[in-house]
Structures are given as structure tokens and as C-alpha cells.
Amino acid sequence: MALDIKKFLGRFTGEARDHLARLEGGLTALSAGDGLDGETINGLFRAAHTIKGSARMLKLDSIAETAHQLEEVLGALRDGKLQQPPELGSLLMRGVDAISALVEQVEPSGGQLPPADQSLCAALAQAAAGTPPAAAAESPGATNQPDPDPEPELDIPPSAPAAASSAGVRAPETVRVRLEKLDELIKLMGEVVSGQTKLRQQLLHARALDAAFQSLLSESHGAQGVDTARLAEQTAALHRFTLGLRDLVMEEELLSGDLNDRALIMRMLPLAIVFDPIARVARELGRDLGKEVHCEISGGEIELDRHLIDRLSDVLVHLLRNAIDHGIESAQERQAAGKPRLGRIRLSARQEGVGVLIEIGDDGRGLDRDRILAKAVQKGLIEPARATGINDDQVAELIFQPGFSTSAIITDVSGRGVGMDVVKRTIVDDLQGVVSVSSRPGAGALMRIQLPVSLAVMRILVFQAAGKAFGLTAQHVAELIRVPKGETIEVAGRPAIVLRNEFLPLIPLAELLRLDDSAPGAGETALDRRPGGKAHLVVVIKIHESKLGLVVDRLIDERDMVIKPLPEHLRGLGLVAGIVVTGTDELVSVLQAPALLAAARRARGEALSAPEQSRARDTPAGGQQILVVDDSRNTREIEKEILEAHGYRVTLAEDGLEGWQKALSGHFDAVLTDIDMPAMDGFSLTARLRENDRYRGIPIVIVTSRQKEEDKQRGIQVGADAYIVKGDFNQSSLVETLQNLLG
Incomplete structure (x- = not known):
């Protein structure tokens, strides 16, 4: 589903005005002959860069082109390639004015803007290349007009608001509010809603008191010593007060409810913000894994609270990676199975009851029941005798167990075994939602996520x-x-x-x-x-x-x-x-x-109950011995510090040969090795360790800067259990991978 850019035009113009004000403030000083320091120039560069990027996303080409040329000049200034004469400040200010005029047309025109001023863009381009601003303005290549104009006019239709003399003072139709202030407003509205509950409770007390007085009045008729008239008057007054309080409470509930709904709407965003980049991620990841993938998206217009949107992005990307890596077959496998070469992933959303249902489905191989059960038995999640009696729903639930993965090798794409349990915790604990999976062998899998519209109330x-x-x-x-x-x-x-x-x-x-x-x-x-x-x-x-x-x-x-x-x-x-x-x-x-x-x-x-040993991955390492092999002293020390902080005992080796010798002379619970090392590389070390009876079942983790798919496949062939790319390296990935393999 194509993104409706008109929804974002108002937000773009508000943001662009802020950046233009920052640019104008800095360039005014430059035009006045005051030099700018490096930090100020860098801030101006970022402002122009942001305008350019946002305009490109919304297909506002004329703004993007002008901002790009402005950014080039500011980049040259930042790098010290240009001087800072006042003439340059004037030229840059002309660029800011041109962008401002275009920005004011964005909303009225629905994003249909006139082309950029080519003479101005050419002058900015020449200034970025080192041509003095005055010479750039007079250069024949800088303009197609016979009489160079120091203030070139933009080709703006007469009907455009920027052509009107009052354009400079027209009040904006949108106001930008910092998210923190909006969150405070919504939090306060939540407290107002809670206060209404207490007010209704007081109304119940008033009604009970009214009923008690009514009962007392009926019982007092004919009783001696009781001023029945006065009691009736007080009872009537209390009854009127109770009715007035009831009406007031009901009116306040309606007003506060409406105000709360309107406040929440201000923080609602369309799922398209998360959904639309997914198709590109799917194509790129498919290419990286040598697979042909097409992602179909629907329901992007459904809106959720921004806090849900923020947490949902990582969840969906992880599920997408799993679908492509584990689910979608290679083109050759699909053809052999009678499927089209192109694998399909469907990402959809729809309203369901008071919440939203998001589904991610693929037409891949589906969940491999036998491999999941074998892995569950290996990790001690189920008893071997129970494996045959487990139904498909229980098998699907196993993939949400901590540290569970059926991947042949743990890589940066999937298989670290710390993903699906985190996905479930995020959805259930943080987002008050539900996640489930269903599968048909050879026909694909379907992940379903049910979420509330908002968590505020x-x-x-x-x-x-x-x-x-x-x-x-x-x-x-x-x-x-x-x-x-x-x-x-x-x-x-x-x-x-x-x-x-x-x-x-x-x-x-x-x-x-x-x-x-x-x-x-x-x-x-x-x-x-x-x-x-x-x-x-x-x-x-x-x-x-x-x-x-x-x-x-x-x-x-x-x-x-x-x-x-x-x-x-x-x-x-x-x-x-x-x-x-x-x-x-x-x-x-x-x-x-x-x-x-x-x-x-x-x-x-x-239910399947995991034995206590399956939860051992959450406990300290207990002094397990790890051999770290890497020719980089810095890398060795970093890995050693991380592992020792988590309770492991670490032995270091400077290359593959020393690592092999230390492995033979001692006993280790796991081995971490680089690939490119003198004397013996990591592939050779891994292969030789696997030939040794003592290390045939010991976890071996390759930590390397090589990220090509053929290197990962070779890691599988020589017997590695995990493959961590140094460019994606972080402390949690290393420790969690070891915990998964050793747990």
C-alpha cells in the first residue's frame, strides 16, 4: 500500500520552519561579516540536511534540490574548503528564502510544487566548488537569463500563497509540540479520568444518604417529637442536591471523556510509519540471503498510540527476519517444491474489537515440527517420551522459550535464540498484547499480534x-x-x-x-x-x-x-x-x-513445563572456562573483560596455532575465535577442534569482520555454532549467544 504523503505535509512544514529559522539566524551573522565557528556551521549543515532528507521522503523535489545545494556549500564551509565572505552569506540567505517560499506552498498545493530555481542552484553549486559568489552570479553557466539578477525570482503560480504580499505574515495552520509536553498532557488526562471514578463514588454515597433520609421520613410520619415538616424540607433539599450532583458528574464524565479522546488522537500515528519501510528491509535482507522476496502491505492507515508504534518497530523487523531466514526457501528449493521463485510475505493490520490485529504471514516452509521437538528435547524443555504426544499448538509455543532456536548456526540475522522470547515479553508485558503463531507444513507460517489502540487509558x-x-x-x-x-x-x-x-x-x-x-x-x-x-x-x-x-x-x-x-x-x-x-x-x-x-x-x-535446567541461562556462568583466540590484542581484551564481568574464566591466545595448543593442553567449555589470523586461521582451528573427541560437542563461536554469506556458510561447514560479525558486535549479543549455547 502506497504511503499517503498528504498526511505528513503539515508536520513537514512545521519542522522545516524551525530549521529555516535556525539557518536564517546563523546566515544573518555571516552576511553581516561576522565569522561563524565550526559548531555553528555544523548545526546549520544539519538543519539543511534534515530539510533535504524530509523533502525527499515526501517527494518535494524542488525543496530537496535547493536544500541539497545549500547543504553542499555549508559542507564545504565546515570542511574549511571555503572562506566566509559576506557575499557567500547573502547567496546562502537567498537559498533559505527560496526554500521558505516553497515550504509555504506545500500544504495549499498538496505537495505539488514548481521546479527549483536552476540559476540559484547553479550559483550555489559553483560556490561549493570554490567559485566566488560574485563570479558565480555572473557566470554564463550560472543562469539562462541575459541580465543576471542578484535576486532571482522563483517560478511561482499567481494563485500560490507565496505570491501574495501577505504570505510572510500568514499564521501557520499547525503548531509543533514537543513529545514530552504531549506525554505530560495525556498523563494528566489519565489522572482526570481516574478522578472521575472517585467523583462517581461520592455520588453513590450521596444517593445512599438520600435513600436513607427518604426512608427516615417515611418512618417518622405520626411519630411524636419529630418535626416532620422540617425533616421533609431537609430531605427534599438533599434529594435536589443529589440530582444536581448526578447531572454534574454525568456532564463532567462526558466532557473529560471527550477531552481525553481528543488528547489521545494527538498522539496517534498511522502504522504506515512502521509498515512502509518493511518492504525495503525485506528486499534487502532477501538479497543478502540469496532469496527473492516480495512483501505485501495492507492496513497502514490504521492508527496506534505513538508509544506502541515505537516499541512495535523492532518487533516487526525481528519477525520479518525470522520469516525470511527460517521460513522463505531459496528460489531453487521453491521451484523444486512446485512453488514460484518469488517468496511472499504479507504484513497486514485491521481493527478487531477494541484493539488492532497485526498479522505477518509467509508462504515458506512453515514450522519444522521435528526440528523444534528435537531442539526442545536437547535443551531439556520436554521429556523425550512426551515428544510424540505434543499437539501443534504446543509445538508452536516452544519457539517462544528463552534461548530457543533451530538455526544451524547462530548469526546476526537470526538464530541467537534470544529473539522470540523477547518479542513475546515486549508484546505481552510492555504492550498489553497477545502474540501467537500457526503453521502449515510446506505452506508457510502466520504470526498474529493483538494490541490495544493505546496504553494511556x-x-x-x-x-x-x-x-x-x-x-x-x-x-x-x-x-x-x-x-x-x-x-x-x-x-x-x-x-x-x-x-x-x-x-x-x-x-x-x-x-x-x-x-x-x-x-x-x-x-x-x-x-x-x-x-x-x-x-x-x-x-x-x-x-x-x-x-x-x-x-x-x-x-x-x-x-x-x-x-x-x-x-x-x-x-x-x-x-x-x-x-x-x-x-x-x-x-x-x-x-x-x-x-x-x-x-x-x-x-x-x-502445558509444557520447562525443567529448572532450562532456566539456567539466567543465572551466573559459575566459572565456566572460555578460550578466546584473536590476533588483535584490543579485541582479545574487550572480549575478556565482557566475559569475566559475567562470571566466565577466560584464557587468551594470539593466533590459531597458539589456540590449538592451549586447547589440547587444557579443557574449555567454549571457544571464541577470529578467522583472519597468522599461523592458523579460524576456519582451520574450528575444523581441527571438531576432529578432536574432547571438542566435538563444545560450542565454538566465530567472531569476525567477514560478513559475506559464503563465509557464514563455510562456518557452518567447519562446525561453528555461532557467527558474530564485529561490525554488529555488542556485549549483549556475545553473552546471550554463549548463554544460549552453554545453557
């Missing part, structure tokens, strides 16, 4: 279980039902009901959260022991196609609320996403629906 359902209040975000609540106690059945020994021709598992929330410690009697289920009337109150949560019925005691409230983050030391608990404050200042835990569904599966024995 969310619809929360508050209910009670075991005497405690809890909340759930409305996007995960499918419906509320009352189920007569006699209509529950048992499915596989667990309570359930039949809801619209499908089984819905039931579980008391108190039991799921282990709030009820009383044990059932013989033949008695947790539902049978529940107090109350003749029916169960059930909150049905839905995560994509999976549903669960949570049996609760009663409903408390349902309204827009601000979710407060947990304190730092309580984050990562899994079940709790945050807290909300009720009208009575009670703190209520907001539960994570995906975590509740997973906990219910564990209670039914359907």
Missing part, C-alpha cells in the same frame, strides 16, 4: 474473587455469562460447559490464583464448594482462538482506567500487568489474560 473490568478485587483489560474479555450450577459438566476430569456448540473449560479464579486453600471432599469439585446462589458468574476470556471461563464472585465496576506500572522489584511476575486505583482508593491488580490461560493449561496438565 484502557477499559478495565473489575470483579471479586475470594474477597479480593482483580481486573482484566476489556480487549481480552469475550463475554460475561451466568451458568446454572446444574449445567456444568466434566471434560477430562475438569469442569466445563457447552457454549454455542463448543466446550468452554471453567476454573474458579480463586483456585487458579491459589487463593482458596480448602480442599474438596470426596466427589466434590471446586465449583461445587463455591458459595452463592443457583448460578456461577463467569468471565470468558479469549486469546485468539483459545477461550477460558473464569468463575468469579461478583462484578464491581467496568470503566476506562489508567494502568499504573508495577514497582521495579515486582515486575516480571507474569500474572499481573499493573494496578488500577478504584474510586475508594483501593489498589486492584490487573491480571494478564495470556498468563491466566497458560496457568489454566498447566493446571489441566496440558
Whole structure:
């Protein structure tokens, strides 16, 4: 889907005006004969560069061309290739004025601008090449006009606003606001919404008091010693006050809700900002991996809160990389399988309920069930005996386990095993969303991400279980039902009901959260022991196609609320996403629906539980011995410092031959090696280590500046487990790779 640039024209003009003001301020001093220091010139250069880049993205060619020539002159000044005469300042100021006139036409014309002034651009180009400004203006090549004009006019249609004499004083239609100020406004609006809840609570107290007085008045008729007339007058006054307070609260709720919605809209951005670059990334990554890839995009007009957009970009890029690296086959493989050479990836978004559903699908090979299960058994995530009984949904969930990857070699593209678990944590914990994957062998895989529209204020359902209040975000609540106690059945020994021709598992929330410690009697289920009337109150949560019925005691409230983050030391608990404050200042835990569904599966024995050793990657290294082989002393010391900071013991070797000798004379839990080294290169060292029985299963990581695909393939051939490019090197990638391989 093509990007509608008209949405961004207003933002461009506001930003361009700021940069033009900065340029004008600096160049005025230059025109007056005052020299500019290097930092000032560098700031002017960045301003012109930003205008040029933004104009090119929006296809505003005349602005981009003029800004480019202006940037060239400022670049020459920055590099000391030009002097700073006042004439140069005047020429540059003419360029700024030309850009300003064009910028004022952007919005009225819808981005349809006249061509750039070629005589001005030629004069700027010659000035950048070292020709004095006066000579440039008189040069025959600088202008096509017989009479050189020191102030060339732009070819602007008479109808353009810039041609009007009042163009210089026309008020802008947009105002730029710093994001921090907008965030503060939205945060304040969230507090206003929370305040409305407290105000409504006071209204409930007033109504209760009104009802009490009405009851007292009816009981006092005929009673001795009671001034019935005065009591009736006071009761009527209280009733009028209560009605007025009710109307005021309702009016304030409408106004604050409308104001909050309008404030949130100010921070909403179209998904096209994230989606549109994806197609280019897909093509470039496909070329790097020797694959032909086409990315289809739809739904870019759907808008999300900017805070969601910011966190979503890295997630989508990672999923795209996985789809291309793991999913899409090479052109030869696709032809052999009867598929077209061109692999297709589909990125789409659509509104679903109160949130947004984003899907990334491909027509590649799909998830390899056998390889995933083999890797899970190898890492100790499941027992070998259970592998055959695991369903496809459980197999798909395995790829979200920390440190899980089926890649033949860990590279900078994918396979480090620290990606999909981070993707899931980002979506679930940070964005209050849900992620799932489905696959068909040989036909591709589909990733589904369900997100709220905004995190600032969310619809929360508050209910009670075991005497405690809890909340759930409305996007995960499918419906509320009352189920007569006699209509529950048992499915596989667990309570359930039949809801619209499908089984819905039931579980008391108190039991799921282990709030009820009383044990059932013989033949008695947790539902049978529940107090109350003749029916169960059930909150049905839905995560994509999976549903669960949570049996609760009663409903408390349902309204827009601000979710407060947990304190730092309580984050990562899994079940709790945050807290909300009720009208009575009670703190209520907001539960994570995906975590509740997973906990219910564990209670039914359907979930895969990772043994304790699978979580050892989060613990200190415990003194494991690492051999680092590199002919660069600086690289060796950097890697040594990083590894020792994480508890590893490190031995250094200056080249492949010394590394081979130290490997034979000692025992190491892992080997890190460069490729290009004297005496013996890293490929040869890796191959020789793999021939030795002691190092046949020891992790070997290649850390090199070589980034060609053939070098990575050779790393696979000689037996390396990971391939880290020094240009992409960072501390976390090295440590996480080792933790994955050693864990």
C-alpha cells in the first residue's frame, strides 16, 4: 500500500520552519561579516540536511534540490574548503528564502510544487566548488537569463500563497509540540479520568444518604417529637442536591471523556510509519540471503498510540527476519517444491474489537515440527517420551522459550535464540498484547499480534474473587455469562460447559490464583464448594482462538482506567500487568489474560513445563572456562573483560596455532575465535577442534569482520555454532549467544 504523503505535509512544514529559522539566524551573522565557528556551521549543515532528507521522503523535489545545494556549500564551509565572505552569506540567505517560499506552498498545493530555481542552484553549486559568489552570479553557466539578477525570482503560480504580499505574515495552520509536553498532557488526562471514578463514588454515597433520609421520613410520619415538616424540607433539599450532583458528574464524565479522546488522537500515528519501510528491509535482507522476496502491505492507515508504534518497530523487523531466514526457501528449493521463485510475505493490520490485529504471514516452509521437538528435547524443555504426544499448538509455543532456536548456526540475522522470547515479553508485558503463531507444513507460517489502540487509558473490568478485587483489560474479555450450577459438566476430569456448540473449560479464579486453600471432599469439585446462589458468574476470556471461563464472585465496576506500572522489584511476575486505583482508593491488580490461560493449561496438565535446567541461562556462568583466540590484542581484551564481568574464566591466545595448543593442553567449555589470523586461521582451528573427541560437542563461536554469506556458510561447514560479525558486535549479543549455547 502506497504511503499517503498528504498526511505528513503539515508536520513537514512545521519542522522545516524551525530549521529555516535556525539557518536564517546563523546566515544573518555571516552576511553581516561576522565569522561563524565550526559548531555553528555544523548545526546549520544539519538543519539543511534534515530539510533535504524530509523533502525527499515526501517527494518535494524542488525543496530537496535547493536544500541539497545549500547543504553542499555549508559542507564545504565546515570542511574549511571555503572562506566566509559576506557575499557567500547573502547567496546562502537567498537559498533559505527560496526554500521558505516553497515550504509555504506545500500544504495549499498538496505537495505539488514548481521546479527549483536552476540559476540559484547553479550559483550555489559553483560556490561549493570554490567559485566566488560574485563570479558565480555572473557566470554564463550560472543562469539562462541575459541580465543576471542578484535576486532571482522563483517560478511561482499567481494563485500560490507565496505570491501574495501577505504570505510572510500568514499564521501557520499547525503548531509543533514537543513529545514530552504531549506525554505530560495525556498523563494528566489519565489522572482526570481516574478522578472521575472517585467523583462517581461520592455520588453513590450521596444517593445512599438520600435513600436513607427518604426512608427516615417515611418512618417518622405520626411519630411524636419529630418535626416532620422540617425533616421533609431537609430531605427534599438533599434529594435536589443529589440530582444536581448526578447531572454534574454525568456532564463532567462526558466532557473529560471527550477531552481525553481528543488528547489521545494527538498522539496517534498511522502504522504506515512502521509498515512502509518493511518492504525495503525485506528486499534487502532477501538479497543478502540469496532469496527473492516480495512483501505485501495492507492496513497502514490504521492508527496506534505513538508509544506502541515505537516499541512495535523492532518487533516487526525481528519477525520479518525470522520469516525470511527460517521460513522463505531459496528460489531453487521453491521451484523444486512446485512453488514460484518469488517468496511472499504479507504484513497486514485491521481493527478487531477494541484493539488492532497485526498479522505477518509467509508462504515458506512453515514450522519444522521435528526440528523444534528435537531442539526442545536437547535443551531439556520436554521429556523425550512426551515428544510424540505434543499437539501443534504446543509445538508452536516452544519457539517462544528463552534461548530457543533451530538455526544451524547462530548469526546476526537470526538464530541467537534470544529473539522470540523477547518479542513475546515486549508484546505481552510492555504492550498489553497477545502474540501467537500457526503453521502449515510446506505452506508457510502466520504470526498474529493483538494490541490495544493505546496504553494511556484502557477499559478495565473489575470483579471479586475470594474477597479480593482483580481486573482484566476489556480487549481480552469475550463475554460475561451466568451458568446454572446444574449445567456444568466434566471434560477430562475438569469442569466445563457447552457454549454455542463448543466446550468452554471453567476454573474458579480463586483456585487458579491459589487463593482458596480448602480442599474438596470426596466427589466434590471446586465449583461445587463455591458459595452463592443457583448460578456461577463467569468471565470468558479469549486469546485468539483459545477461550477460558473464569468463575468469579461478583462484578464491581467496568470503566476506562489508567494502568499504573508495577514497582521495579515486582515486575516480571507474569500474572499481573499493573494496578488500577478504584474510586475508594483501593489498589486492584490487573491480571494478564495470556498468563491466566497458560496457568489454566498447566493446571489441566496440558502445558509444557520447562525443567529448572532450562532456566539456567539466567543465572551466573559459575566459572565456566572460555578460550578466546584473536590476533588483535584490543579485541582479545574487550572480549575478556565482557566475559569475566559475567562470571566466565577466560584464557587468551594470539593466533590459531597458539589456540590449538592451549586447547589440547587444557579443557574449555567454549571457544571464541577470529578467522583472519597468522599461523592458523579460524576456519582451520574450528575444523581441527571438531576432529578432536574432547571438542566435538563444545560450542565454538566465530567472531569476525567477514560478513559475506559464503563465509557464514563455510562456518557452518567447519562446525561453528555461532557467527558474530564485529561490525554488529555488542556485549549483549556475545553473552546471550554463549548463554544460549552453554545453557
